[in-house]
Amino acid sequence: MSEATPQQVSAIPQERLVATEIPGPRSQELHARRQAVVPPGVHSVLPVYIERAHDSILVDVDGNQIIDVCGGIGVTTIGHTDDAVVAAATEQLNKVTHTLFTMTPYEPYVQVAEHLAKHVPGSTEAAPYKTLLMNSGAEAVENGVKIARKFTGRPGVAVLEHAYHGRTMLTSSMNHKGAPYAMGYGPRAGDIYRAPNSYPLHDGLSGAEAAARTIAHLEKTAGAEDLACLVVEPIQGEGGFIVPADGYLPALAEWCKANGIVFIADEVQAGMARSGSVFSIEQFGVQPDIVLSAKGIAGGLPLAGITGRAEIMDKSMPGGLGGTFGGNPVSCAAAVAVFEQIEEQGLLGEAKRIEATFGGGLRELQAKHPVIAEVRGKGAMLAIELTKPGTLEPDAALTDRVIAEAAKRGVLLLGTGIYNQGIRFLPSLKMSDELIEDVLTVIDESLTAAGA
Numbered sequence: 025m026s027e028a029t030p031q032q033v034s035a036i037p038q039e040r041l042v043a044t045e046i047p048g049p050r051s052q053e054l055h056a057r058r059q060a061v062v063p064p065g066v067h068s069v070l071p072v073y074i075e076r077a078h079d080s081i082l083v084d085v086d087g088n089q090i091i092d093v094c095g096g097i098g099v100t101t102i103g104h105t106d107d108a109v110v111a112a113a114t115e116q117l118n119k120v121t122h123t124l125f126t127m128t129p130y131e132p133y134v135q136v137a138e139h140l141a142k143h144v145p146g147s148t149e150a151a152p153y154k155t156l157l158m159n160s161g162a163e164a165v166e167n168g169v170k171i172a173r174k175f176t177g178r179p180g181v182a183v184l185e186h187a188y189h190g191r192t193m194l195t196s197s198m199n200h201k202g203a204p205y206a207m208g209y210g211p212r213a214g215d216i217y218r219a220p221n222s223y224p225l226h227d228g229l230s231g232a233e234a235a236a237r238t239i240a241h242l243e244k245t246a247g248a249e250d251l252a253c254l255v256v257e258p259i260q261g262e263g264g265f266i267v268p269a270d271g272y273l274p275a276l277a278e279w280c281k282a283n284g285i286v287f288i289a290d291e292v293q294a295g296m297a298r299s300g301s302v303f304s305i306e307q308f309g310v311q312p313d314i315v316l317s318a319k320g321i322a323g324g325l326p327l328a329g330i331t332g333r334a335e336i337m338d339k340s341m342p343g344g345l346g347g348t349f350g351g352n353p354v355s356c357a358a359a360v361a362v363f364e365q366i367e368e369q370g371l372l373g374e375a376k377r378i379e380a381t382f383g384g385g386l387r388e389l390q391a392k393h394p395v396i397a398e399v400r401g402k403g404a405m406l407a408i409e410l411t412k413p414g415t416l417e418p419d420a421a422l423t424d425r426v427i428a429e430a431a432k433r434g435v436l437l438l439g440t441g442i443y444n445q446g447i448r449f450l451p452s453l454k455m456s457d458e459l460i461e462d463v464l465t466v467i468d469e470s471l472t473a474a475g476a
């Protein structure tokens with residue numbers, strides 16, 4: 025197998041190529057080897073083994089070129105092996121790989137904190153929000169909760185139905201779905217209160233009505249004075265790319281403020297420019313007390329940020345926050361490159377372009393395929409909900425069939441929702457309109473082949 029240099033990777037043509045059956049023979053061989061040494065709990069959606077990737081194209085070990093409409097679940101938001109990210113990470117790798125920020129610090133960590141502070145709504149130059157860096161989304165959630173508890177001196181954690189926050193012991197207890205995340209791994213973490221969310225397609229409620237329902241539930245079950253924080257995904261990710269009704273999030277934020285509850289926006293999936301603003305919460309007109317980032321922040325390298333109002337973040341005593349790899353210099357250098365790319369390449373505008381072209385194309389498909397109950401999302405975070413025609417009953421089996429048909433044709437799609445009630449699209453912000461057109465054609469064919 026030849027090793028790909030950055031130049032070769034950049035040269036991967038941005039087009040679909042089906043060279044063998046998918047998965048091909050070499051992938052099947054690797055899969056058999058993997059099954060002997062990797063437990064089935066670590067599941068792969070499509071067991072096609074990837075050798076190289078650039079922007080929107082994955083090249084597998086059999087030479088297939090697969091269009092990636094998942095981006096490693098919202099991670100390669102500015103594309104795979106982005107040239108600027110590769111260059112920045114390589115340069116940093118050659119300078120210093122690790123010191124541990126809590127031993128001897130380095131500039132890239134500070135730069136990332138500055139970039140984050142610049143983009144969080146509510147943060148000002150005079151009073152910037154402060155950032156702790158960790159490695160993963162779940163760690164960001166863990167630390168957000170920990171910091172909110174320290175600040176408030178209260179134990180309770182409020183979450184919403186359809187939420188997903190991670191796979192650690194605390195976060196798996198915060199997820200809506202018991203299986204596969206929490207069932208059998210008990211005891212689950214305590215003091216977590218789950219309230220109804222806003223899901224306009226299904227509840228038909230206005231934002232104000234849905235917020236009143238959420239608040240009444242939390243006041244009844246937890247009691248506002250016992251709550252340290254409310255953790256909310258502004259656009260729910262694993263839950264189905266659910267965009268709350270207008271006014272829902274501001275009403276929750278106002279209630280939090282009135283009751284001394286820390287409002288935490290989990291932007292792990294919706295953040296980092298994907299929605300058309302660096303943080304999606306900006307588009308809902310809310311200033312969060314804490315915002316959590318991960319996934320897309322470092323172009324594929326592990327990094328997570330917990331960014332909050334100084335008075336909240338400053339409450340922990342020295343040594344109370346951190347971890348060996350948190351804010352690794354290579355990940356931080358990559359993240360700085362991502363922030364620069366967002367600005368230099370106008371990627372917020374590209375997210376809006378994708379909303380128009382991809383979203384528009386999905387709406388045309390909706391007119392043709394009545395199983396598409398709704399097209400929703402913001403920017404390059406889009407989804408279709410699939411239901412049995414004429415009803416709002418989720419069609420999980422159809423979702424799986426459509427994804428399988430698309431995979432055969434060289435397009436990587438991913439299901440979404442606690443009932444597997446649809447397909448989500450997380451394309452690179454650099455995906456061309458031509459490639460989007462090709463993806464839409466494959467979705468159309470796959471819906472038909474799946475019997476929709």
Ligand code: PLZ
Pocket residue numbers: 097160161162163165188189190191257261262290291292293294318319
């Ligand atoms: N918060 C909103 O979407 C991760 C999970 C992929 P980690 N979602 C994708 C998988 O199968 O593991 C996620 C998220 C939101 C937190 C997390 C957790 O982020 O980096 O996976 O820990």
